[in-house]
Amino acid sequence: MMPFTSVTGIAAPLIRDDINTDEITPIQIARTPKPDYTELLFMRARRRADGSPDPDFVFNRPQFLRPAILVTGRNFGCGSSRESAVWAMLAVGIRCIIAKSMADIYRENCLQNGVLPVELADAEAEALAARVVAADGAMPFTVDLVAQRISGPGGADIRFEIAAADRTRLLEGLDDIGLTLKHAAEIAAFEVRALEERPWQQTVVDSRR
Secondary structure, three states: OOOOEEEHHHHOEEEEOOEHHHHHHOHOOOOOOOOOHHHHOOOOOOOOOHHHHHOOOOOHOHHOOOOOEEEOOOOOOOOOOOHHHHHHHHHOOOEEEEEOOOOOOHHHHHHHHEEEEEEHHHHHHHHHHHHHOOOOOOOOOOEEEOOOEEEEEOOEEEOOOOHHHHHHHHHHOOHHHHHHHHHHHHHHHHHHHHHOOOHHHHOOOOOOO
């Protein structure tokens, strides 16, 4: 997994609540084993009823074609456990999602894929959203995980909280397996002790079979 320390780039505003994973990536539309996740991201929302691109949808606007940050509302990523709803964010360059709240599974999928999920209190989230809308893709914002701060045009820095284990996971680029392997020496020592103390629990494999 790619480590995350900070990201600087355009912040795209999609200020809506209850955006679900089927809206983010309507995977049933994909007809190949390896779909184009850039195309899949908000595929339905990006088109009008006649199939033509909707020029008003945020990801169709030229300044937001390759954002680094997504700013959104409450309960983002609700619905299914669809991990492709994070893969599609990465496909267009988004490394940080800032919301009032996120669905637990979506938040975990972000952490597993090197995307920083930031949850802000309502007042801070609304103030940041207003700044992002005002910037309209003309100026970058920075989200710094080391300092745990969001900075950018239109106002003061905003501090955010994140669990220490999640912060470490992102800074070091560790998925669940990587986190487990940080304790490889302790695991090996436990196995040695278990063999000595409880040999009857060990399975002997006959290599001749």
